[in-house]
Amino acid sequence: MFISLxxxxxxxxxxxxxxxxxxPCVAFDVQWNLLAFGLDGxxxxxGPQNTWANGTVADITASGRPPFDGTNTTCFxxxxxxxxxxxxGDKSSPSSIHIYDAAAKSWSKQTVTTGSFDPGxxxxxxxxxxxxxxxxxxxxxxHLDMGLLKAANSSALQWVDVExxxxxxxxxxxxxxxxxxxxxxNVPGVPAGSADIYVIHxxxxxxEAQAFPTSNGVIPATHGQTASFxxxxxxxxAFAFIPDDCSATYVLNVETNTTQSLAGPSxxxxxxxxFAGLTSLVQLDSTGVVSYLPxxxxxxxxxxxxxxxxxxxxxxxxxxxxxxxxxTTSPPKVSVTGTSRAKxxxxxxxxxxxxxxxxxxxxxxxVSAAMLACAAMLF
Ligand SMILES: *[C@@H]1O[C@H](CO)[C@@H](O)[C@H](O)[C@H]1NC(C)=O
Ligand SMILES: *[C@@H]1O[C@H](CO)[C@@H](O)[C@H](O)[C@H]1NC(C)=O
Ligand SMILES: *[C@@H]1O[C@H](CO)[C@@H](O)[C@H](O)[C@H]1NC(C)=O
Ligand SMILES: *[C@@H]1O[C@H](CO)[C@@H](O)[C@H](O)[C@H]1NC(C)=O
Ligand SMILES: *[C@@H]1O[C@H](CO)[C@@H](O)[C@H](O)[C@H]1NC(C)=O
Ligand SMILES: *[C@@H]1O[C@H](CO)[C@@H](O)[C@H](O)[C@H]1NC(C)=O
Numbered sequence: 001m002f003i004s005l006x007x008x009x010x011x012x013x014x015x016x017x018x019x020x021x022x023x024p025c026v027a028f029d030v031q032w033n034l035l036a037f038g039l040d041g042x043x044x045x046x047g048p049q050n051t052w053a054n055g056t057v058a059d060i061t062a063s064g065r066p067p068f069d070g071t072n073t074t075c076f077x078x079x080x081x082x083x084x085x086x087x088x089g090d091k092s093s094p095s096s097i098h099i100y101d102a103a104a105k106s107w108s109k110q111t112v113t114t115g116s117f118d119p120g121x122x123x124x125x126x127x128x129x130x131x132x133x134x135x136x137x138x139x140x141x142x143h144l145d146m147g148l149l150k151a152a153n154s155s156a157l158q159w160v161d162v163e164x165x166x167x168x169x170x171x172x173x174x175x176x177x178x179x180x181x182x183x184x185x186n187v188p189g190v191p192a193g194s195a196d197i198y199v200i201h202x203x204x205x206x207x208e209a210q211a212f213p214t215s216n217g218v219i220p221a222t223h224g225q226t227a228s229f230x231x232x233x234x235x236x237x238a239f240a241f242i243p244d245d246c247s248a249t250y251v252l253n254v255e256t257n258t259t260q261s262l263a264g265p266s267x268x269x270x271x272x273x274x275f276a277g278l279t280s281l282v283q284l285d286s287t288g289v290v291s292y293l294p295x296x297x298x299x300x301x302x303x304x305x306x307x308x309x310x311x312x313x314x315x316x317x318x319x320x321x322x323x324x325x326x327x328t329t330s331p332p333k334v335s336v337t338g339t340s341r342a343k344x345x346x347x348x349x350x351x352x353x354x355x356x357x358x359x360x361x362x363x364x365x366x367v368s369a370a371m372l373a374c375a376a377m378l379f
Contacts, residue, residue: 023073023088026284028230028277029102030082034311035060037075037086037100038068039288040318049280052292052311059317064107066090066098075275076126076133079230083150085126085133087119094119097157101150108152117142117159123173125182125228127200128235134182134200135159139169141198166205167196176226176239178254183210185241186221193218193259195252212252214259219250227276229295238297240281244270249281249293251303260300266308267291283308287320 024038034046042061046052066073066089076085084100090109097110122137126146133144141162147153165171167187174185182198187209190196194209212219224243228236229251241250246268251260265272271286280292290311296302 023068023070024284024288025068025073025075025086025089025273026275026282026290027075027077027084028275029077029084030079032230032277032279033102034277034282034290034314035075035084035100035102036284036290036314036318037065037084038073038089039290039314042318044314044317046290046311046314049277049292049294052313053309055313057313057317060105062105062107064098064109065100066096066107066109070094071120074124074273076124077230077275078126078131078146078148078150079128080131081146081148081150085146087124097146099149099152104150106151110149110152111156112144113156113158115159116140116161123175125175125177127177127180129180130200132200134162134198136165136167136171136173136175136184139165139167139171141165162203172223174224174226174241176241176252177228178236178239178252180235181254183226183239183252183254185219185226186223190221191218192221210257212257212259214250214261216261219252219259225272225274227274227281229276229281229297230278231297232278240274240276240295242272242274242283246270246272251295260303262295262303263293263307265291265293282311288318289320290314 024036026034026036028034032048034052036044036046042059043065045058045060047055066086068089070088070091073086073088078085082102084102086098086100088094089098090096095112095114097112099108099110118137122135124133124135126133131146131148133146135142142159143162144157144159146157171188176183180200182200184196184198187196190209193213194211196209197206198204199206219241220243222243224241226239226241228239230236237255238251238253241252242265246265248264249262251262265283267283267285267289269285272283275282279296280294282290282292284290291308292311293308294306
């Protein structure tokens with residue numbers, strides 16, 4: 001019991017004393033290697049999907065990277081440029097977009113002027129064909145043309161206010177990209193199971209919502225996360241929607257306008273983020289654990305039987321709640337969930353346990369009776 005309390009105590013320590021949460025993010029490069037940025041303070045290349053169970057991971061931490069200390073840090077793949085664009089990777093420079101050239105393995109920092117755009121509160125997609133970001137922020141639609149940049153341009157880029165979206169300004173955007181269209185889910189007034197659509201090439205909000213029925217019902221109207229499945233060539237044709245309660249994974253196909261209902265993530269975490277490649281949907285939970293659901297665009301019965309698995313190779317090099325090696329400016333983003341406690345305590349690797357227990361001085365010196373009481377209440 002006491003052992004199982006320790007991770008919670010460490011969590012509370014970081015939460016209450018520094019209130020700094022590192023924000024890692026995951027993405028793929030165009031060879032479909034899984035990249036994890038800012039995980040335990042480093043960046044990693046976990047290689048292709050068939051190596052995640054037992055392969056090796058390369059440390060790709062390089063100079064010029066953002067500190068991954070922002071809020072809502074998000075990674076986007078520009079497939080034509082084979083570059084990863086990172087928004088909110090550096091809290092001291094929230095409007096900048098950091099660019100990782102996946103071929104050159106180098107970083108640069110793009111200056112972006114915001115105008116009326118609020119980099120602290122937005123949701124965005126990166127259009128496949130035009131390499132333009134479309135973002136919804138406080139009810140306003142913005143775009144940002146990234147050219148075909150794989151390294152920062154010396155001239156600033158600019159967020160451009162396109163128009164007011166036909167949604168109330170308190171709509172918390174749930175948006176996804178497929179087939180040069182932006183799909184908005186959970187729009188107030190739109191029936192459950194239907195999406196509103198913005199047609200990128202015509203700058204046009206389609207007035208009619210589009211239904212995406214499942215075989216036995218509809219997608220719930222609720223907030224959640226999305227990730228578009230890439231193809232080797234051409235635009236995305238399907239995207240995943242994961243409701244905040246992680247009760248299921250829905251894959252919406254925008255060619256057939258139908259939805260497959262697949263297994264929900266094993267780790268139920270409303271703070272998790274997602275990235276899809278060709279044949280997998282990857283979850284990064286808020287403790288830094290990376291898991292995936294295999295997906296085959298041509299095989300619905302395989303998808304229905306698919307289960308979530310951990311990316312073991314990443315967990316080996318960057319275990320969750322590895323607080324010893326991480327500086328106080330970027331502790332792992334951790335939360336007091338059953339999962340984080342279970343992960344930290346059930347590991348057979350005694351090094352992991354030591355990593356968690358190590359700050360005995362911290363525990364002895366800083367954990368007050370009040371915090372212990374608080375930690376106990378969480379059980
Ligand atoms: C590594 O994992 C793959 C996929 O699960 C499996 O096919 C392979 O046999 C494993 N190799 C080793 C050396 O364990
Ligand atoms: C950004 O993060 C804050 C704090 O975690 C959260 O309240 C907010 O909803 C997030 N914004 C978006 C657009 O996800
Ligand atoms: C980069 O900068 C050059 C010169 O300042 C400019 O002509 C070009 O359009 C810029 N490219 C992008 C993608 O913004
Ligand atoms: C799917 O939805 C789009 C957008 O509403 C529509 O244009 C298209 O005709 C629909 N396709 C099918 C097969 O129903
Ligand atoms: C799905 O089918 C298409 C068309 O036959 C093929 O090009 C693609 O490689 C297939 N994808 C997978 C993951 O098997
Ligand atoms: C924690 O992570 C660092 C690098 O990020 C690594 O060097 C160290 O071995 C890890 N500690 C444990 C106990 O795994």
